[in-house]
Amino acid sequence: MSWLLTATIVLYILGLLHSIFGFYRKRQVFVRLALGMVFAGFACHTAFLTLLGGARGHLPITNLSESLCFFAWCVSLAFMVANVRYRIHALGAFALPLVSALTILSQLAWDEQHTIPQFLRSGWVYFHAGAAFVAYAAFFLTSVAGVLYLVQEKELKGKNFHFLYFRLPPLQVCDELMRRFLFTGFVAMSLTIISGAIWAQQAWGRFWGWDPKETAALVTWAIYFILVNYRLSARWRGRWAAWISVVGLTSALATFGVNWGLHRYL
Numbered sequence: 361m362s363w364l365l366t367a368t369i370v371l372y373i374l375g376l377l378h379s380i381f382g383f384y385r386k387r388q389v390f391v392r393l394a395l396g397m398v399f400a401g402f403a404c405h406t407a408f409l410t411l412l413g414g415a416r417g418h419l420p421i422t423n424l425s426e427s428l429c430f431f432a433w434c435v436s437l438a439f440m441v442a443n444v445r446y447r448i449h450a451l452g453a454f455a456l457p458l459v460s461a462l463t464i465l466s467q468l469a470w471d472e473q474h475t476i477p478q479f480l481r482s483g484w485v486y487f488h489a490g491a492a493f494v495a496y497a498a499f500f501l502t503s504v505a506g507v508l509y510l511v512q513e514k515e516l517k518g519k520n521f522h523f524l525y526f527r528l529p530p531l532q533v534c535d536e537l538m539r540r541f542l543f544t545g546f547v548a549m550s551l552t553i554i555s556g557a558i559w560a561q562q563a564w565g566r567f568w569g570w571d572p573k574e575t576a577a578l579v580t581w582a583i584y585f586i587l588v589n590y591r592l593s594a595r596w597r598g599r600w601a602a603w604i605s606v607v608g609l610t611s612a613l614a615t616f617g618v619n620w621g622l623h624r625y626l
Contacts, residue, residue: 364408365429365467371401372436372460379452383527391449398456402436405463409433419486421493425469430490431616432462434497438541442501446537448529454504484559492552492577496612498545499584502538503609506602509534513599538605539591545612546584553577576615583608 375397382390409430412420420426439455442448512528528534556574557567568574587604 364404364411365463368401368404368408369460369463369467371397371404372432372456372463375401375452376456376460379456383450383453386527388449391452394452394456395443398436398452398459399440402433402440405429405433405436419490421486421489423471425466425471427489427493428462428466428469431493431496432459432466434493435459435462435500438497438501442537442541446529446533448508448533448537450508450527450529451504454507455501458500484555484562488552488555488559491548491555492616495545495548495552496616498541498548499580499605499609499612501541502545502605505534505538505541506605509538509602510599513602535601538601542584542588542591542601542605546581546588549577549581549584553581573615573618576611576618580608580611580615583611 375394378390378394378397382388382394409420412426419430421430435455436459439451439459442455443451508528509531512531512534515528516531529537556577560569561567583604587601587608591601
């Protein structure tokens with residue numbers, strides 16, 4: 361199965377290189393080639409995770425290497441959904457570096473001898489962790505859309521159009537992409553916290569214990585709750601929403617990286 365992960369990495373890197381070149385030269389042929397390579401890489405990635413899950417008898421998200429690989433899969437899926445829906449040709453140059461880095465790190469950290477701790481042998485872990493990775497991927501795309509919005513807005517306000525202006529999507533498209541992935545990520549993070557509380561009650565006899573990862577997840581959820589609330593009330597749109605989405609991603613990545621306390625099994 362390892363050859364599938366290697367093929368995935370090679371295809372993602374080739375897709376990234378073609379995306380960067382297509383972005384720089386504004387050549388659609390390279391963008392189309394990049395998308396084809398990413399779709400092929402995603403197919404290999406999906407096959408690898410499916411075979412790995414079958415061999416190990418569980419969804420492969422129970423240690424660091426598996427989690428990095430599954431996170432990369434979620435980001436890749438979010439990228440393809442966004443590209444199919446919005447046709448943002450510049451997106452690959454901003455999203456694929458993370459996908460490539462995560463898959464490479466997962467291979468470098470691979471552990472064939474990993475065993476699942478007893479308290480992880482529950483169906484809740486798969487729903488809980490799966491929802492969390494969907495949330496992280498959605499928040500990443502939200503942040504990328506926010507960065508694209510801020511750069512494009514700066515170009516428009518300066519009225520001195522440079523290289524990026526002719527390669528980035530319109531502000532309305534960036535804002536719509538930001539909005540959709542924001543709501544997706546917020547719902548997924550809410551499900552993560554709820555399912556984690558139910559699982560904690562079953563495993564440790566309490567719904568909440570202020571474990572470092574629990575606390576970090578709550579902070580992340582609160583940031584996005586504020587952003588969702590103000591977007592729905594039409595007070596924060598455009599620049600403010602973009603800036604908060606970048607701050608929120610920092611918190612989400614910190615949440616992903618906090619693996620001590622009761623979450624030290626990663």
